[in-house]
Amino acid sequence: MPDSLLNVDIWSSLTGAADRLPHALLFAGQPGVGKRELADALAARLLCETSLQAGQPACGRCPSCMMFASGQHPDFRRLQPDASAESEEEAPVAEEGKRKASKQIRIGQIREVEDFFHVGGHRGGARVCIIDPAEAMNAITANALLKILEEPSVSLYFIMISHRWHRLLPTLLSRSRRVMFGHPAEEQAKRWLAERKLAEHAKWLPFFGHAPLEVADAAKSGRLKALDALVADLFKPADPLAQAARWEALIKADASPGMEDLVLTVQKWLFDLSRLAVGMPARYFPQAALPRQAHKLSLPALLQAQRQIGQLRAWAGHPLNPRLFLEDLCLRAFKPLKT
Numbered sequence: 001m002p003d004s005l006l007n008v009d010i011w012s013s014l015t016g017a018a019d020r021l022p023h024a025l026l027f028a029g030q031p032g033v034g035k036r037e038l039a040d041a042l043a044a045r046l047l048c049e050t051s052l053q054a055g056q057p058a059c060g061r062c063p064s065c066m067m068f069a070s071g072q073h074p075d076f077r078r079l080q081p082d083a084s085a086e087s088e089e090e091a092p093v094a095e096e097g098k099r100k101a102s103k104q105i106r107i108g109q110i111r112e113v114e115d116f117f118h119v120g121g122h123r124g125g126a127r128v129c130i131i132d133p134a135e136a137m138n139a140i141t142a143n144a145l146l147k148i149l150e151e152p153s154v155s156l157y158f159i160m161i162s163h164r165w166h167r168l169l170p171t172l173l174s175r176s177r178r179v180m181f182g183h184p185a186e187e188q189a190k191r192w193l194a195e196r197k198l199a200e201h202a203k204w205l206p207f208f209g210h211a212p213l214e215v216a217d218a219a220k221s222g223r224l225k226a227l228d229a230l231v232a233d234l235f236k237p238a239d240p241l242a243q244a245a246r247w248e249a250l251i252k253a254d255a256s257p258g259m260e261d262l263v264l265t266v267q268k269w270l271f272d273l274s275r276l277a278v279g280m281p282a283r284y285f286p287q288a289a290l291p292r293q294a295h296k297l298s299l300p301a302l303l304q305a306q307r308q309i310g311q312l313r314a315w316a317g318h319p320l321n322p323r324l325f326l327e328d329l330c331l332r333a334f335k336p337l338k339t
């Protein structure tokens with residue numbers, strides 16, 4: 001297991017000696033809070049051939065752990081959407097009509113798992129299948145999985161991961177034990193980032209809904225650097241037209257935040273300003289970085305700007321003229337600062 005897990009309480013409850021693990025687990029919660037990381041650690045522990053104490057992670061040294069780490073364990077399967085697959089004539093559970101073929105787990109994939117489970121374990125221990133994300137199963141695929149769950153063998157475990165669990169079939173929900181992942185405590189999230197040499201980015205946790213893995217992803221992709229530049233501009237806004245020109249250049253740069261990201265960031269910034277205007281603490285940005293005069297800003301002007309930018313957001317994906325779009329955005333966003 002790499003460093004410390006984000007969700008220590010969940011880990012303890014699932015690996016406690018007194019608690020027998022159900023055959024179907026559903027890890028539900030927002031993206032970026034450590035569901036996949038914990039599912040992997042739990043799968044490794046279930047497969048590990050060393051006898052472990054309650055709460056102890058997989059040993060990391062036995063043959064089973066070695067095979068798991070190399071992605072070659074014969075008693076482990078990971079079901080993910082097959083991006084190379086063509087669309088099947090099945091409507092997804094929740095998005096009927098809006099078919100996204102490459103995002104589905106195909107019936108053939110479940111059938112392979114079924115065969116795998118009927119053959120019996122190769123190493124005589126547990127057999128584990130992670131389904132990620134569970135909402136990628138359509139009704140037919142999910143029903144095939146339910147059939148497997150109807151005749152569970154003692155050592156068979158499914159761990160489903162989902163941040164859209166309300167889209168899953170009710171029968172599937174009722175057959176699995178749901179484990180809710182909230183966002184980790186601030187201290188834990190900071191420690192997790194520090195262990196990955198990302199401590200300096202902890203200030204972005206509120207902006208990313210306190211999801212440390214989202215912060216880590218954004219840091220790796222270079223997006224945080226672009227966001228940093230964007231936020232620096234927000235805190236010292238230039239003339240709106242000059243600002244629009246700067247942001248146009250920013251968007252064209254590598255690892256740019258993208259127009260939609262940019263609009264969303266401006267929306268969060270205005271949201272924080274209006275919280276400060278009514279004496280509430282900021283939600284997304286470090287309070288110290290927000291304008292000191294924020295409490296004197298006009299709330300109606302801030303709300304109006306938020307409304308207007310909310311309308312602009314609908315166009316952010318495909319503005320006809322990016323520069324004009326940004327000029328419009330900046331004129332509206334910075335207007336409350338002038339009143």
Ligand SMILES: [Zn+2]
Nearest residue numbers: 048059062065
């Ligand atoms: Zn082991």
